[in-house]
Structure formats: structure tokens, C-alpha cells
Amino acid sequence: MIEIQYIFELFGTVVFAISGALAADERQKHDWFGITCFAFITAIGGGTLRDLFLNSYPLVWIADMNVIYAVFAGIFLAGIFYRYFSKLRTTLMLFDTLGIALFTIVGLEKAQSLGANDFISVMMGMFTAVMGGVLRDILINKTPTIFVEEIYATACIAGGIIYLVLDSFGVDRNINFIVSGAMIAIIRIITVKFNLSLPKFYK
Numbered sequence: 249m250i251e252i253q254y255i256f257e258l259f260g261t262v263v264f265a266i267s268g269a270l271a272a273d274e275r276q277k278h279d280w281f282g283i284t285c286f287a288f289i290t291a292i293g294g295g296t297l298r299d300l301f302l303n304s305y306p307l308v309w310i311a312d313m314n315v316i317y318a319v320f321a322g323i324f325l326a327g328i329f330y331r332y333f334s335k336l337r338t339t340l341m342l343f344d345t346l347g348i349a350l351f352t353i354v355g356l357e358k359a360q361s362l363g364a365n366d367f368i369s370v371m372m373g374m375f376t377a378v379m380g381g382v383l384r385d386i387l388i389n390k391t392p393t394i395f396v397e398e399i400y401a402t403a404c405i406a407g408g409i410i411y412l413v414l415d416s417f418g419v420d421r422n423i424n425f426i427v428s429g430a431m432i433a434i435i436r437i438i439t440v441k442f443n444l445s446l447p448k449f450y451k
Contacts, residue, residue, distance in 0.1 A: 252422045253357055256429070257308075258318045260350030264291040265322025267343040268384050270333055284323055286384055291319045293380030298355050298372050302362050341440060344393075348377035349432040352404040353411055353425050370408035377404045399439040399446060407432030 268290025269283045278286070292309045299307045309315040326333065333340075355376025359369040378394055378401050385392040394401045411428035419427075438444070 252425050253354055256350045256425060257354045258314060260347055260354060261291045261315055261318035262322040262325070263343050263350065264347040264380055265319045266326045266333075267340060267347055267381070269323055269326035270330075270340050270343065271381075271384060271390075272388055280327075283326075286387065287323045287326070288319055289387065290380045290384040291315075291322065293383040294351060294376040294378060295355070295380075297379050298358065298376045301375070302359060302364065302372065304358070304362055308358075342437075344381060345433050345436045345440075347381075348400070348404055348436065349407065349429040351377040352407050352432055353429050356408050356411060366412055370405055370412070373408045373411075374401050374404040377401075399435065399444060402446060403432050403435040403439070406435055 265287040268287040271290070272278055272283055272286035292315065295308050299305070309319075352373040354373075356369045356373030358376070359372035364372060382392040382394060407428050410431050411424055414424045414427065415421075
């Protein structure tokens with residue numbers, strides 16, 4: 249039986265590959281090779297850094313070819329539906345939001361399975377979710393989302409904490425995955441819709 253964590257990981261990889269392809273082409277028209285590079289960086293960058301930090305080998309995308317196939321599926325979908333996606337101003341944000349919601353919980357559980365404590369597990373969940381996007385944004389010469397006013401990484405941390413709280417109450421793991429991931433997406437969408445942000449470090 250396929251575990252929900254694995255489904256989340258593959259689906260999140262597809263979503264982030266789409267996000268990477270759209271973000272790259274939005275800034276500058278790239279050929280298929282360029283788009284493929286950005287899609288891969290966005291989709292596997294966070295998970296790769298997580299595995300390196302946790303000393304987990306082989307890296308997730310090396311150990312499982314389905315991750316590679318998922319990236320190519322995302323690129324393929326982005327190419328087919330590009331005209332449709334490009335007409336929707338919120339498309340990139342929605343794909344990015346769905347990606348961080350899925351990857352935060354996947355990364356958190358991966359860290360837990362390797363013996364990390366709760367604090368490190370939440371941080372690794374956040375890293376898994378946001379660092380691929382950070383690498384992508386740096387390469388396309390854009391200020392990474394986590395460094396601007398939008399609540400982004402904070403939503404991942406909040407979702408990770410919710411996951412740990414529900415887990416401490418014995419909530420079914422599959423339900424916990426869905427609820428915690430949904431809360432990350434909801435927090436992110438609400439903060440973007442109402443232009444909410446964290447307080448300034450100084451005024």
C-alpha cells in the first residue's frame with residue numbers, strides 16, 4: 249500500500265516543477281533546457297538540502313526515479329497548459345502554495361524518521377518547502393519570497409507545529425497530513441489575499 253507521505257512527495261514534486269517552469273518563463277523566455285533546469289532546482293532543491301543537512305544518503309531523487317519522472321511530468325503539464333496558466337495572475341502563487349503545503353509535512357516526517365527532535369524536524373520541513381524556491385528565485389535574479397513581506401516560511405513553521413500538536417493527541421497520521429498541509433495553504437492564501445505580513449524588525 250502506498251503511504252500518503254509518498255503520494256504527497258510525488259504530487260508536491262509535480263506542483264513545484266510546474267511552479268519553477270512558470271516562474272522562470274515569467275521573468276525571461278527560456279528554451280526547454282533552461283525551463284527543465286529551473287523546474288528541477290525548484291522541485292528537488294529543498295529536499296536535497298534537507299537530506300544533506302540530515303546526512304541522509306542516497307539523496308531522495310537519486311534513490312527514487314519516480315521523483316525524476318514527477319519533475320518531467322510537471323514540466324510537461326506546464327508546457328501543455330502554459331497559455332491557460334499564464335492568463336491567471338494567481339496561478340504561480342497557487343502552485344507555490346500547494347507545493348510548500350505538501351513538502352513541509354514530507355520534510356518534517358523525513359527528519360523525524362531520522363531521529364531529529366521536534367524543533368529540527370519543523371525547521372527541516374520548512375527548508376524542504378522553501379529552499380527550492382529560494383534557489384530558483386536567486387537564479388532568475390528575483391528577491392526570494394521568504395525575504396519579502398509576505399508570510400511564506402512562517403506558514404510552513406505554523407503547519408509543522410500544528411502537525412506535531414495533532415500527533416501528540418494521537419490523530420491518525422493520514423488525517424494529520426491532510427489537515428496540517430491544508431492549514432499551511434489556508435494561512436498562505438489568507439495572508440496574500442489580505443496583504444498580511446509579520447511586524448517590521450524596526451520602524
